[in-house]
Amino acid sequence: MALDRTDDRPLSSQLADVLRSEIHDGTRPPSSQLPTESKFHEIYGVSRTTVRAALQQLVNEGLVVTRKGYGSYVREQPPIRRISSDRRHAIHRASGKPIFDTEVIERGHLPSRRMLQVGEAKAPSDIAQWLQVEPGGSVIVRCRLQLIDDQPTCLSASYFPLWLAKGTRLEQPNALPEGPDNTIEALGYKFARGVEVLSARMPAPEEARLLRLPPGVPVVRLLDIDYDEQGRTLQVADDLYVGDRHEFLYEWAETQPEVVTR
Amino acid sequence: MALDRTDDRPLSSQLADVLRSEIHDGTRPPSSQLPTESKFHEIYGVSRTTVRAALQQLVNEGLVVTRKGYGSYVREQPPIRRISSDRRHAIHRASGKPIFDTEVIERGHLPSRRMLQVGEAKAPSDIAQWLQVEPGGSVIVRCRLQLIDDQPTCLSASYFPLWLAKGTRLEQPNALPEGPDNTIEALGYKFARGVEVLSARMPAPEEARLLRLPPGVPVVRLLDIDYDEQGRTLQVADDLYVGDRHEFLYEWAETQPEVVTR
DNA sequence: AAGTGGTCTAGACCACATA
DNA sequence: ATGTGGTCTAGACCACTTT
Numbered sequence: 001m002a003l004d005r006t007d008d009r010p011l012s013s014q015l016a017d018v019l020r021s022e023i024h025d026g027t028r029p030p031s032s033q034l035p036t037e038s039k040f041h042e043i044y045g046v047s048r049t050t051v052r053a054a055l056q057q058l059v060n061e062g063l064v065v066t067r068k069g070y071g072s073y074v075r076e077q078p079p080i081r082r083i084s085s086d087r088r089h090a091i092h093r094a095s096g097k098p099i100f101d102t103e104v105i106e107r108g109h110l111p112s113r114r115m116l117q118v119g120e121a122k123a124p125s126d127i128a129q130w131l132q133v134e135p136g137g138s139v140i141v142r143c144r145l146q147l148i149d150d151q152p153t154c155l156s157a158s159y160f161p162l163w164l165a166k167g168t169r170l171e172q173p174n175a176l177p178e179g180p181d182n183t184i185e186a187l188g189y190k191f192a193r194g195v196e197v198l199s200a201r202m203p204a205p206e207e208a209r210l211l212r213l214p215p216g217v218p219v220v221r222l223l224d225i226d227y228d229e230q231g232r233t234l235q236v237a238d239d240l241y242v243g244d245r246h247e248f249l250y251e252w253a254e255t256q257p258e259v260v261t262r
Numbered sequence: 263m264a265l266d267r268t269d270d271r272p273l274s275s276q277l278a279d280v281l282r283s284e285i286h287d288g289t290r291p292p293s294s295q296l297p298t299e300s301k302f303h304e305i306y307g308v309s310r311t312t313v314r315a316a317l318q319q320l321v322n323e324g325l326v327v328t329r330k331g332y333g334s335y336v337r338e339q340p341p342i343r344r345i346s347s348d349r350r351h352a353i354h355r356a357s358g359k360p361i362f363d364t365e366v367i368e369r370g371h372l373p374s375r376r377m378l379q380v381g382e383a384k385a386p387s388d389i390a391q392w393l394q395v396e397p398g399g400s401v402i403v404r405c406r407l408q409l410i411d412d413q414p415t416c417l418s419a420s421y422f423p424l425w426l427a428k429g430t431r432l433e434q435p436n437a438l439p440e441g442p443d444n445t446i447e448a449l450g451y452k453f454a455r456g457v458e459v460l461s462a463r464m465p466a467p468e469e470a471r472l473l474r475l476p477p478g479v480p481v482v483r484l485l486d487i488d489y490d491e492q493g494r495t496l497q498v499a500d501d502l503y504v505g506d507r508h509e510f511l512y513e514w515a516e517t518q519p520e521v522v523t524r
Numbered sequence: 525a526a527g528t529g530g531t532c533t534a535g536a537c538c539a540c541a542t543a
Numbered sequence: 544a545t546g547t548g549g550t551c552t553a554g555a556c557c558a559c560t561t562t
Contacts (some may be wrong), residue, residue, distance in 0.1 A: 010531060020467075036547065047533050052548085060477070061464050069540035069547045080461075085512060116291035157265045193515035199342075200505040202323050205282075215322070218462045218480035218505065243462040243480065246373055250347060250512060253455035272550060298528065309552050314529085331528045331559030 006148040012053035017120045062216035080209040084249040098179030117143040118173045130236045140165035218243040222229040269324045274315035296334040324478030346511040358442030368475045379405040380435045392487045402427035417502040459485040480505040
């Protein structure tokens with residue numbers, strides 16, 4: 001129909017363009033099944049390989065999901081969870097539960113977690129730097145997968161310096177019912193200030209597997225570094241969020257002047 | 263060498279795994295050329311199509327770039343620009359220049375911009391909502407591409423309500439030397455508070471083209487909504503940043519209590 | 525001219541889902 | 544049993560880059 005063999009653009013890209021606009025203008029609504037690959041072959045007179053190349057493009061853009069033996073479907077955009085910065089800070093800490101749980105329950109959903117790894121380990125180099133530990137030095141790490149209604153949501157690794165965590169409950173292999181933040185405060189330390197660094201990238205295959213990410217969905221990395229009053233790093237949290245299911249919200253107001261560091 | 267035809271995993275993925283780890287462990291450093299597709303065909307005894315499928319995976323992860331007629335290369339990670347939240351707010355506004363320029367010059371680089379579209383247009387539905395305009399209503403839009411040393415860096419669209427912008431310099435098709443923020447203040451309005459919403463996704467093809475994005479690189483969308491003292495929306499900025507070249511930094515401190523807007 | 529990646533074909537077999 | 548997407552092959556032609 002719309003494919004032009006004299007055009008410079010590859011047939012596969014032309015086909016992808018057609019489907020992309022059909023998805024965007026609502027002709028092909030979310031969750032609807034696309035024609036099968038052989039159907040496309042018949043309709044457009046291109047080989048199945050070419051059809052697959054077109055579909056691959058849309059999959060890589062996160063617009064389409066394919067299921068073996070079942071069909072190709074317009075991807076449903078999952079509901080978005082907003083994470084606002086003030087929810088993560090000291091004000092909300094003393095709830096007796098991890099902040100994650102509190103927030104999820106508040107919205108009527110079921111939080112859970114799968115512990116992946118707990119114990120002493122060598123810190124990745126960027127983490128070591130934030131933790132004020134020499135490169136390659138040992139730290140205590142707690143690595144876990146956070147789930148909402150049994151759907152993977154966040155892959156979270158928290159790192160603690162040995163002087164703080166060694167020999168404490170932070171080395172316990174099970175989940176801490178009160179959350180690491182409260183555990184640290186119970187040990188007598190106080191969170192005085194923090195830095196958050198946010199970035200986006202494509203997931204590594206292992207990360208994609210754990211988070212059950214379809215192709216074409218990036219992750220947001222939130223690095224959270226917390227200091228006590230003496231400027232010692234209490235913890236570094238390295239959290240990976242499913243990109244298309246989260247938004248991060250920050251607010252500022254003139255009346256309450258900004259913190260001016262430097 | 264390492265490919266196993268009896269393994270469940272596809273040959274192409276096995277090959278991708280080999281190359282991925284070679285890239286990560288430094289065997290194949292950034293900018294180094296990979297063997298040609300026919301070379302891989304010889305080495306591993308798989309068809310060129312299979313080799314290409316493997317390379318495609320790595321390209322989609324942002325690890326490899328291919329150049330027609332030239333070769334495939336390990337992708338070089340560009341330097342990262344940190345954007346800290348306090349730099350964007352009112353304190354830094356009255357510099358007489360766009361914040362973007364000030365910041366880039368400070369670091370010894372050359373800022374520039376290409377205006378893409380200026381004028382009255384229908385607001386996208388989510389923007390209309392933030393702008394407190396009825397869906398499909400008209401607004402003034404200024405769309406431009408920001409560059410550092412002639413490298414595309416940020417695709418920026420700023421939306422203004424008609425009551426504020428109609429008939430003002432905000433409708434001027436050229437770039438505003440002082441930046442839209444200062445223009446608004448010069449019109450007598452005051453920024454009182456703001457909200458930033460950050461999210462990540464894969465770019466649309468048009469966005470990838472403008473930002474010269476290689477495949478496998480996500481974009482970070484920063485939606486910035488600014489209000490005056492009466493709670494009227496003065497502007498909504500919809501900025502798209504190249505994901506792997508930016509980090510977003512936020513700080514908090516206990517002594518300077520958080521703004522609780524709830 | 526030679527070599528590279530980009531596109532496309534036709535055909536085959538497989539694993540998975542449904543009926 | 545049938546139909547789906549997933550993988551793989553061998554071969555062809557093209558456009559681009561370098562020599």
